[in-house]
Amino acid sequence: MGRKSISxxxxxxxxxxxxxxxxxxxxxxQDTVRVGIxxxxxGPAAVPFGIPGKNAAELIIDAINxxxxxxxxxxxxxxxxxxxxxxVDEAGSVANQVTEYRNLVQRDGVSAVVGYVSSGNxxxxxxxxxxxxxxxxxxxxGTPRIFEERDYTYVFRVTPTATMDSVGAARYVIDKKGxxxxxxxxxxxxxxxxxxxRDFVLAMKTLAPNATIDRELFPKFLAGEYGAEITSLLTSxxxxxxxxxxxxxxxxxxxxxxxxxxxxxxxxxxxxxxSAMFRxxxxxxxxxxxxxRGPHGVLARESELNTWFQKAYTERYGTPPTYPxxxxxxxxxxxxxxxxxAAAAKGGKxxxxxxxxxxxxxxxxxxxxxxxxxxxxxxxxxxxxAYGTFKFNKETNKPEVVDIVRYPADCVNPPDGVTSQEWLxxxxxxxxCD
Numbered sequence: 001m002g003r004k005s006i007s008x009x010x011x012x013x014x015x016x017x018x019x020x021x022x023x024x025x026x027x028x029x030q031d032t033v034r035v036g037i038x039x040x041x042x043g044p045a046a047v048p049f050g051i052p053g054k055n056a057a058e059l060i061i062d063a064i065n066x067x068x069x070x071x072x073x074x075x076x077x078x079x080x081x082x083x084x085x086x087x088v089d090e091a092g093s094v095a096n097q098v099t100e101y102r103n104l105v106q107r108d109g110v111s112a113v114v115g116y117v118s119s120g121n122x123x124x125x126x127x128x129x130x131x132x133x134x135x136x137x138x139x140x141x142g143t144p145r146i147f148e149e150r151d152y153t154y155v156f157r158v159t160p161t162a163t164m165d166s167v168g169a170a171r172y173v174i175d176k177k178g179x180x181x182x183x184x185x186x187x188x189x190x191x192x193x194x195x196x197x198r199d200f201v202l203a204m205k206t207l208a209p210n211a212t213i214d215r216e217l218f219p220k221f222l223a224g225e226y227g228a229e230i231t232s233l234l235t236s237x238x239x240x241x242x243x244x245x246x247x248x249x250x251x252x253x254x255x256x257x258x259x260x261x262x263x264x265x266x267x268x269x270x271x272x273x274x275s276a277m278f279r280x281x282x283x284x285x286x287x288x289x290x291x292x293r294g295p296h297g298v299l300a301r302e303s304e305l306n307t308w309f310q311k312a313y314t315e316r317y318g319t320p321p322t323y324p325x326x327x328x329x330x331x332x333x334x335x336x337x338x339x340x341x342a343a344a345a346k347g348g349k350x351x352x353x354x355x356x357x358x359x360x361x362x363x364x365x366x367x368x369x370x371x372x373x374x375x376x377x378x379x380x381x382x383x384x385x386a387y388g389t390f391k392f393n394k395e396t397n398k399p400e401v402v403d404i405v406r407y408p409a410d411c412v413n414p415p416d417g418v419t420s421q422e423w424l425x426x427x428x429x430x431x432x433c434d
């Protein structure tokens with residue numbers, strides 16, 4: 001064979017190889033779905049929320065890819081496609097998160113985003129998700145404003161709003177303490193603390209109409225020092241004190257208040273207390289009313305899925321999963337349930353619009369409870385919630401929550417089409433608590 005013939009053959013083979021790669025490239029790409037995972041990896045919210053959320057994402061994604069989850073999630077991948085995760089730190093400004101979101105979609109080519117602890121970040125990225133037509137599941141932020149202010153096609157949240165947390169806390173207080181004459185509160189002076197207190201007060205006005213507010217305290221976020229507030233609470237006549245503190249603020253407050261004997265005189269109601277109970281251990285005061293932003297962690301119902309999640313998470317990370325882990329887990333399982341449903345209906349890889357349609361109104365089981373996408377035209381999830389009382393078990397040397405009471409989803413969540421504030425101010429009409 002002459003040199004020209006050899007050259008032509010080499011060129012032909014090279015072109016054929018390039019064509020083969022071009023043809024097989026998209027097929028291989030269809031076997032992978034890139035998913036952005038956004039959570040606080042640094043900063044004050046990382047330890048109580050962000051890292052537990054990321055840990056759960058790693059665990060659940062690995063199990064989905066392996067097909068090792070309990071039924072009905074034991075099929076591999078999203079419609080058979082392997083999940084390739086891109087992790088992003090939520091720390092930084094709201095503007096930075098919007099930029100990072102665009103980067104995930106435009107630069108990294110993700111097909112879906114699951115993330116966000118901060119309500120401010122959720123409110124900022126939701127319109128961008130709609131603009132970019134990207135499936136987005138908000139996993140932890142609690143603000144009810146997301147779907148009260150706008151309808152979305154591509155944005156979902158399987159986790160109920162923070163209104164459920166405050167209503168559940170108020171119902172538990174009345175169930176266990178009766179018609180208390182007054183109550184106090186200490187909450188961080190920004191949207192989360194203010195809204196949590198507002199909802200608790202409005203719920204108490206309906207459930208205990210004769211009760212009055214004795215102390216209403218709003219120290220700044222990350223204050224760290226609560227001497228003046230503890231002094232005020234010590235002189236309060238209130239039997240119970242509500243707080244939505246979390247992270248370093250909660251742990252600092254507990255340490256300082258314990259030293260001054262506050263908890264021997266007052267019962268604390270901690271709507272986020274479960275997130276800190278394993279770190280605090282026996283430093284958490286016995287008798288504290290504990291919430292977990294849903295029936296999560298030690299408040300979770302027994303199930304094969306929950307047993308697997310508790311065991312796998314604890315073995316992998318050396319500590320039990322708390323509610324942010326459950327929020328991430330149920331968000332990813334909701335995405336899988338919707339994606340698998342859409343893929344089965346199509347017989348192949350679904351479009352974002354097809355997954356969104358399958359997600360609307362979906363009902364599925366999370367590790368702790370059943371989720372109903374029954375609000376905001378099928379884009380907002382609701383579930384039951386639970387509260388209990390903290391007790392440190394000296395025999396096992398482990399924290400526990402006892403005397404658990406569960407409240408049905410329609411008992412603690414506003415009806416569809418009614419804003420949280422309207423529902424609370426109207427006396428929680430339509431609540432079904434039987």
